[in-house]
Amino acid sequence: MRRVLIANRGAVAARAVETFRSLGWSPITVAAMSDPQQLHTVDADGCEYLDGEGLAETYDHVGRIVAAAVRCGAAAVHPGYGALAEDPELPERLAAVGIDFIGPSAQVLSAARDKEHAVAAAGRLGLPVLPHATGYEDITALVKEIGLPVILKPVNGCGGLGVRILRTEAQAQEALALVARDRGARWYAERYVERGQVVGVTVAVDAAGTVAALGERESLLVEGSMKLLEASPVERVAPGLLERMRADSARLVTGMGLRNVATVEFIVGPAGHYFLEVNGRLPLAYRMCEAQTGTDLIALQVELAGGALLAPGRITADRSVHCLEARLFLGGPGRVERLDLAPEAGVTYNCALDVTRPVVLDNIVTQVLATGGGRGRVAGAVLRAVEGSRITGVTHCSEEIAACLRESGLVPDRLGSHALGV
Template identity: 75%
Template sequence: MRRVLIANRGAIAARAIETFRTLGWSPTAVAAVSDPQRLHTLAADGCEYLEGAGLAQTYDHVGRIVEAARACGADAVYPGYGALAEDPALPEQLAAAGIAFIGPTAGVLAAAQDKDHAVATADRLGLPVLPHATGSEQIAALVKEIGLPVILKPVTGCGGLGVRIVHTGAEAEEALSLMAADAGADWYAERYVERGHVVGVTVAVDAAGTVHPLGERESLLVDGSMKLLEASPVQGVAAELLERMRADTAKLVTGMGLRGVATVEFIVGAGRHYFLEVNGRLPLAYRMCEAQTGRDVVALQTELAQGAVFAPGSIRADRDVHCLEARLFITPAADGEPGRITSLVLPPEPGVTYNCALDTSRPVVLDNIVTQVLACGDSRELAAGAVLRAVEGSGIAGVAHCAEEIAVWLRGSGIVPERAGSQALGV
């Protein structure tokens, strides 16, 4: 039996362990000695413990993950999503150790991780890109040329962390001063699209370079870098524009030589679309892809890593299946201290599934989300109504979270029919 190290934690680790056991692999979990949340380890055949505190020194530390893979005799490492899954050093060091990586090559991940390089590649391949610049002097020149607002991002940032929108001259001056003072940080800037519509196109690319659709989704509610609500199929963009995004996605992933599962994100504004970024990892919304394709995406990633080739048209995304997913992110405490969920009630609701692996008897230290609430139905209205009832019927106490923000938006969006939902939001 082949052994796989699941290099993640929480709900995605629990799910990956389940999939690999179904595939006939022996899954080993990892857990930080400083992390009290360890439900994901229970179903694994073993667990490797990681010294250190915080994500950067434990679950996202390439050296410690590679050592854990060596220690358990892993044949392969599966990272799921998150910073580790996008770190090119992981497949590079695993290859040196003779251990397979279930994901794209180090070269592809490096090209995708560097925003300046990714945009340059997209531009070279003919995708529309926004005016952009890297480095404080070039960014200052860009602001002078195109004006404000612009959006600032760390060149190799992950998951929207560190993103900042600059609206005024004073904000621009402050941001440029901070960049100049921090010589060790590289920043990327591009024109900010007001009221932009973010669309993610997820595909699978097999060993023959054939691109297979896994569905598209649109962000309905975003708070900072957090996507609180996503929906599929995409309804807020014209069909012909969406088709161009699908074609541009195929052009980019094949031009990069990417193999595996990837998501290309675009921003839409004023009837045009522009490339934002490419992520060569499992998307956070993978369950939406599964609902529309009938495929286990974790299993599909594993097949692709083993060189699988699929006949064109054999993987289809059924866009008559409507999905809506809400993410109940945890609002960090002002004092930075760990929280403790004292009550967690996720009500049964037809058509709704939850994605949660939190132990309410233990403190919450590294987690930033309580659960993902996914509903599928024959229309967006039905899916949104089910999500609203689930969110309003939830009882989550002990930590601050965004359930009320999501419920308020859904009720005011016009998507959900009046009287839908229980109006009994948990505290």
Template identity: 45%
Template structure:
């Protein structure tokens, strides 16, 4: 493993290139020809461009990126947290070429990619699951919802990132959701818990199956299927329940045959918790784990990929260190002409010792391909103290020209201060 293609863009691509440089690994950055915000390439040793327009035809295209692998002569691909990180067909293409993938094997990703198959694997492993079913078309989905009962959650079975998820309280809601989705979509239907917490348990697994816990976090604010604010450690869940979830997360990883860094998500209701899904990639909130463990997770991913063992107790999680992370996602209303997003008339992040921002946006250039303008992380000895720091940093920042949920995040932070 000597030459790494970084199959992503923006902040995670720049971070990966810096980590590779510290490990004396040669890097090639991927760049779409129409991407005016390709500042991530400045951190890499080489650049390779891909044709096409839009994410699905460039950075997220298995065909385009496999062609870039062939042209660049790399022996390893690092995907970050983009959709290629969980694309089983893409990983199979790398395996056929003898190219190392920094992530789980294709067969594990194929299982995790189907919500219906994933929940059955968890159920067979003895992990609690919600009542669920799958169906296509209005009549079949309505029948499945009647079996489970309302309210219900409808998810595209092979979707990711929370996109396309609908909560149905009535039969009319179900019909509207199915009508709004692409034709012939396979829908995964699950019982909805009105009172709940969504908790992600992150872990790393090496080639021998040794599990390294990476901490857990909860979603504090979700809008339009986007996780805007997360916190760690989890509040309001007793230690024995969290310990059981950690054990079940490790059990699920083993049943799937997952390797490298991943997150197993659970939903906690009034009486118990249930398995939700597996995300077989670096979590978007990876810096929270890094802050609590004093570890470089990108470096850990690369070391696992080249076969190095991971001692299970080498990096203890400091749960006395409270972290909150806010994400300034571009609002969906701004993405009508994607990948041409728009322009920023003002973009100033109040980076400092108390709050660290991650971004690669150049406000002097037209904004293209950008889904997240910045991420802001604060850490302190209590959640309230971390929330105050994060609120102060965001209030001192300025984003004008594009809507990015800044006010919604500030409003939610007021509840935590």
């Protein structure tokens, strides 16, 4: 039996344990010794414990993950989603010790993670890109040329960390002073699209470069760097424009030599769509893709990593299946006193939170996924599930999600709701 190290935590790690066991693999998990939340390790065949404090020293520390894989005799590592899954150093160092990485190559991850390189690749391949610049002098010139607003990002940033939206001259001067001081870091800036619609297109790519569509979704609520609500199929973008985004996504991933599962993100504004970034990993919204394709995405990643080819028509996205997913993020460390998830027809929860132990790292309390036959129906189901659930002891984003669904007009008043438990 082949052994796999699942280099993640929480619900996605618990789900990976389930998938790998069904495939006949022996799943081994990791857990930070400083992390009280270890429910994801319960059903695994073993656990490798990581020294250190915080994500950077534990779950996202490439050296400690590689050492754990060697210790347990893993044949492969599955990184789930997050910063580690997009770190090119991980597949590079695993290859050096003869361990497979279930994901794209180090070279492709390096190009995808670097915003300057990814946008340059997109432009070469004919995808529309926003006016952009890298480095203090060029960013200063860009701001003078196109004006504000401008969005500033770390070139190798992940998950929206460090992103700033510059709307005023004062904000621009402060940010440019930061870029000038911090010459050791690399910064990327591009025109900011006000009230833009973010669309993610997820695809699978086999060893021969054959692309299969795994579905698209649009963001309904984004707070900071966190997508709190996503929906599929995409309804806020014209069908012809969406089809161009699908074609652009296929052209980009094949042109970059990307293999396995990836998501290409676009921003849609009044003038059309523009490439934002490409994430060569399992998407956070993987369950939405699975609902529309009937395919276990983690199992598909394993197949593709092993060189399997995609038979024509084997995977299709059924866009008549409507999905809406809410993500209840914790606002900070604390102890969850109560977590009662309301049963609701058409709703499934993805949660691996141990309410008997404190939370010390950022966490998703749960993912609330509704599937059904229309946007209003699934929105109503998610609203009732969120408002009917009881989460106490920590701050979370249930109220923001409920308010967004109510104010969006997606949920008819006749559907009713419960009092929000906070």
